[in-house]
Amino acid sequence: MTKETTSRSRKPKRGQTREALMAAALELVVKKAPFSALSLREVTKKAGVVPTAFYRHFPDMSALGLTLLDESFRTLRHMMRQVRQEELPNERMLRGSLEVYFNYVRNNRAHFLFVSKELAGGTPTMRNAIRREIRMFTNELAMDMARFPFLNHVNAEDLQMMAGLVVNNVTALTQEMLELEEIDETGQREVLMTAEKQLRLIYFGVGMWRSDKSSS
C-alpha cells in the first residue's frame, strides 16, 4: 500500500526543495553571474527557503555545482547516444545532426550556460570534470569515425585529432549560440549555417588526409 516509495532513502515527497535549490541556482546563472559568484544565501532566497535549510540537501555550494554538472551531462549524453546510433556519419546526415544538437542547446539553455561559464571560470574540480566529459565525447566520435571505411587508412592518433577539431568547433559555436538572445532566430539560423559549412570543410579535409610520416 504505502510501499510505493521503496525501502530506505525515500524520495522527497512534498518537499522538493532540493530541486528548487538547483533551479534557483541555474536561474541565477542565466541572469546574473557565473555559478562561482553565487552566494548560498541568495540561492536559498530565490528558492524561497531559509539559508540554513540548504544544508539539509548539500554540504556546500560546490556540491550543488557538481550535482548541477552531473544533471547537465546526463541528459546531454542521452541525446548524443540517440543521434549516434542513427547512422554512420556522412555528409548527408551532417545537417540533420547539427539541427538536432543546436535544438537541444536551445531547449537547455540554462544548463549549457552553466557549463560554458564553469568550463573556464570554475574551480579546478569543476573544470576537470567538464573537460573529462568533453574528452569522452571526442573519444566516442573518434570511434565512430574509425568505423567509417573511408577512413581505414587513418591511424588512431589522427582520428583523435580530427574528432578534436570537430568538437572544438562545435563547442565554440555553442558558446556563440548562447550569446545570442533567445528570440534572435535569424542569428541562430546563421550560426547553424556557418556550422554546417565549417563541418563540411573539415569533412573535405579529412577526405584528403593521409596518415603517413608516422608520428615522428
Added chain:
Amino acid sequence: MTKETTSRSRKPKRGQTREALMAAALELVVKKAPFSALSLREVTKKAGVVPTAFYRHFPDMSALGLTLLDESFRTLRHMMRQVRQEELPNERMLRGSLEVYFNYVRNNRAHFLFVSKELAGGTPTMRNAIRREIRMFTNELAMDMARFPFLNHVNAEDLQMMAGLVVNNVTALTQEMLELEEIDETGQREVLMTAEKQLRLIYFGVGMWRSDKSSS
C-alpha cells in the same frame, strides 16, 4: 630641469601603485579565481596598499578589468601584426606561426588566463569587448586569405567562415594550453603538434572548397 615629466597629468613617479594594483589582480586571477570573483579589498591587500587608495586610480573594479583587458589585447595585436606581415599564409609557414603564437601565450600566461576566464564568465561589457577583439582577428585573417590567389574563387562570406574555423580552433587550443602546468613541456609540445595537424587538415579542406550554390 625638473621638466622631464611634462605638463599636466604627470606620470606617477615613485608611486607606481596603479601598476601594482593591475599586477596584483592578474596574479590573483592566475592562482585564485576569475576576475569577477575578486574583491577590491583583496586586490589592494596584495598590492600592499590600503583599500581606499584604490579609488585614486580606478573608479571601481570593473574599470580595472577593462584596463587589464586593454593591456592584454594591445600587446597581442602588436604581436599579431608582426606575424601577419611576414609572408602570405601557406603550408610551410604554418608551423612557424603556431610556434610564435604559442610561445607568446606561454610568456603571457596571466593575461591569457584573464581573458579566457572573462570571455565566458565576465560581465556583458567585458564579454562583448573580448568578442569584438576576436572578431577583429577573424576579419584580418579573412582579409589575408583573400589576397591568396589560391582562394580567388571563394566569396567573402565563405572566407569569413574559414577564418572563423581557424580562430575557433586556435582559441580552443589556447585554452587547452593554459590548463597545462607551466612546466609540462611535453604536454605543450603535444598541443602544438595537434594544432599543426588540425590547421593542415583545414588547409586541405579549404583547397577543396567551392563557393557555388551561392548563399541560399
Added chain:
DNA sequence: AATTCAAGTCAACACCTGTACACTTAATTT
C-alpha cells in the same frame, strides 16, 4: 498510537565587503 527522523525555521556569531569622509604628506606649479 507511539516513535523516529528528515526537513524545515529562527537567532546569533564572526568575518568580509564596498565606500564615504577627514586627514597627512610629498611633489609640482606658481
Added chain:
DNA sequence: AAATTAAGTGTACAGGTGTTGACTTGAATT
C-alpha cells in the same frame, strides 16, 4: 617661498556572507 594638488593613510558604517546550534513539525516506521 607659497600654494596647489595627486596620492597615500585611518576610522567608520551599513550591509552581505558562511556556519553554529537549538528548536518545531509533520510524515513515515514501528
